[in-house]
Amino acid sequence: MSGARPAALRPSIRRFAVAVDGPAGSGKSSVSRAAARELGFDYQDTGAAYRALAWLAAQRGVDVDLEDAVIGLLDDFDYEIGLDPDDYFVRVGRDTVTEAIRDPAVSAIVSRVARIPRVREHLTDIFRGRIAQGDRPGIITEGRDITTIVAPDAPVRVLLTASEAARQARRAAELGGDTSGSVGQQLSARDAQDLRVVDFMNAAEGVTTLDSTDLDFEQTVAALVALIRGVPPAG
Ligand SMILES: Nc1ncnc2c1ncn2[C@@H]1O[C@H](COP(=O)(O)OP(=O)(O)O)[C@@H](O)[C@H]1O
């Protein structure tokens, strides 16, 4: 017999998955996105989903400390994210919230949304779906629990770190050179809250630590790309 087999009978080919975790300001988003661009991979920002849900809670006037009320938002949480590293956007329903979810008001409440187990399960299912399906040969997914919970089987798992001083300085520069110290304080407070839920400061077994404290941006991207290229695709 010849000819292509129907899609349903074809063995599923799983694309190459890369998992990146780390604290706020370590460079997860920018470094993962640049590495994905270089490799022709998709790039998945998972923090955006937690931020988008926090944004929706604020929009609807939902108190994020009321777990059931936040869980109630999941039923019609129509979340969309661009995985193309050159076409990044975040949408909730008809609203494009790419910028709005970076607002300090969202950063201030996102950890309270992210600590709810049912929320984490729901979003984890979405993340896994995106990892499994797509036209590009691989996908880099970054967040806090990707190496441990979302994609513990990924062939490349990296913990991206940088000293607290370096992370605060980078984030402050990104936000227009704020030198008051408040950006740093907010970053540390959010990390402390997030660490109650998942450990992203210590590499789990089999996870490679990439410390970017003394590397510039290009060197960090090159180091991540080298780690990924060092592992041949399965099959
Ligand atoms: N190795 C590095 N050296 C210098 N600046 C960096 C480095 N990695 C990231 N940055 C910059 O630090 C800022 C914060 O990075 P970001 O990717 O938003 O971190 P995260 O996603 O971990 O919060 C960005 O402006 C980014 O360009």
Ligand SMILES: Nc1ccn([C@@H]2O[C@H](COP(=O)(O)OP(=O)(O)O)[C@@H](O)[C@H]2O)c(=O)n1
């Ligand atoms: N995998 C993830 C990703 C983000 N988050 C939550 O989402 C928030 C925003 O994540 P982010 O990656 O956008 O934060 P930054 O490190 O970019 O500032 C974090 O502070 C966590 O509360 C999470 O709980 N698990």
